Amino acid sequence: YLELNKIDALSIVLLGDAAHGGVHTSCRVQSEEDVCDQIMHVSEIMAEAINEISKHVNQITVYSCYGNHLRTIQEKKDSVDSDNMEKLIPWWLKQRLKDNHKVNIVESEYKEFTRIDILGYHICCVHGNLDKFRNLGTTVNTIFSRKFNETIDYTISGDKHHLEEFEQFD
Numbered sequence: 001y002l003e004l005n006k007i008d009a010l011s012i013v014l015l016g017d018a019a020h021g022g023v024h025t026s027c028r029v030q031s032e033e034d035v036c037d038q039i040m041h042v043s044e045i046m047a048e049a050i051n052e053i054s055k056h057v058n059q060i061t062v063y064s065c066y067g068n069h070l071r072t073i074q075e076k077k078d079s080v081d082s083d084n085m086e087k088l089i090p091w092w093l094k095q096r097l098k099d100n101h102k103v104n105i106v107e108s109e110y111k112e113f114t115r116i117d118i119l120g121y122h123i124c125c126v127h128g129n130l131d132k133f134r135n136l137g138t139t140v141n142t143i144f145s146r147k148f149n150e151t152i153d154y155t156i157s158g159d160k161h162h163l164e165e166f167e168q169f170d
Contacts, residue, residue, distance in 0.1 A: 003056055011116060014065070043093065057102070059104070062106065065114045
């Protein structure tokens with residue numbers, strides 16, 4: 001597909017919940033691997049896949065945000081969003097792919113949000129599990145407009161379980 005469409009630069013966004021984790025008792029009981037093993041395995045699988053894809057494009061930029069399955073505290077109300085083991089995945093990718101000059105792993109500047117520009121569009125990527133964000137697209141645009149003086153054209157969420165579209169801000 002990449003070669004057929006002559007893709008030169010590829011952006012990959014990791015939207016969280018890359019592993020089952022251990023936030024629910026049922027997850028821990030049913031899981032065949034400890035959480036640490038899950039993180040190690042998924043990180044290596046991603047590194048191998050990105051390395052293989054890099055053979056077919058000139059540049060890959062990998063962005064990431066973290067989900068809720070790998071938070072360090074089970075109880076959601078007691079947890080701190082940024083205390084999340086999923087942050088190890090981009091760290092590992094950066095270490096593992098440091099000699100592949102076609103790959104750039106970008107760390108998020110905005111905690112659980114990842115902001116990217118593609119073809120002139122401002123895009124905010126977020127896992128999307130945070131209860132405080134009811135109307136995700138509107139809320140994200142408001143936050144970025146106020147805090148960073150930027151308008152968000154698109155919001156991409158990994159945990160949103162339905163398509164949502166609005167044209168409130170053109």
